Amino acid sequence: MLYWRRTMLLKKLVRPEVGTVAFGLWTIVAFCCAEAGPAELEQTAAPIIMKSVVATAPTIGETSPVKGEVPQAIIESILKEAAALAKLDRREIKIVRAESVVWSDGSLGCPEPGMMYTQMLVKGYWVVIEAAGKTYDYRVGGGGSFRLCPPGQGQPPSQPAAN
DSSP states (O other), rough: OHHHHHHHHHHHOOHHHHHHHHHHHHHHHHHOOOOOHHHHHHHHOOOOOOOOOOOOOOTTOOOOSSSTSSOHHHHHHHHHHHHHHTOOOOOGGGEEEEEEEEESSSSOOOOOOOOOOOOEEEEEEEEEEEETTTEEEEEEEEEEEEEETTTOOOOOOOEEEOO
């Protein structure tokens, strides 16, 4: 008899609507936090080349090709990648621009559709390479990682970096 009374009391206290709402909220949270599987990642993969480098301080007497602003390790890595893309020797590549800048957000001035980025100023570098008649626009974040921005997709930095 006591079990029956407890069961009836619980049925009165916990209404079915509360359980439905809780299940609905749990379902929404589960879908929002779910990660994309391999099939979804293949479908949404962008053709942007990303590479990370560890920037090291130049040694005494060593300078960057333009204004001494972009670390030599970053320049070397970008030149190596551009040479591979253009299928040229590194000596045949011309640095058009290499400067310290401040990007307006985490997209580094090269946003991808459907992506979300940090909404704060990001110190970095802008390196533009010319090889075999093509221009390669590289965007570098403050940590030294860089990516190639597809033609026509890039925006200029918000401001040059204060030295």
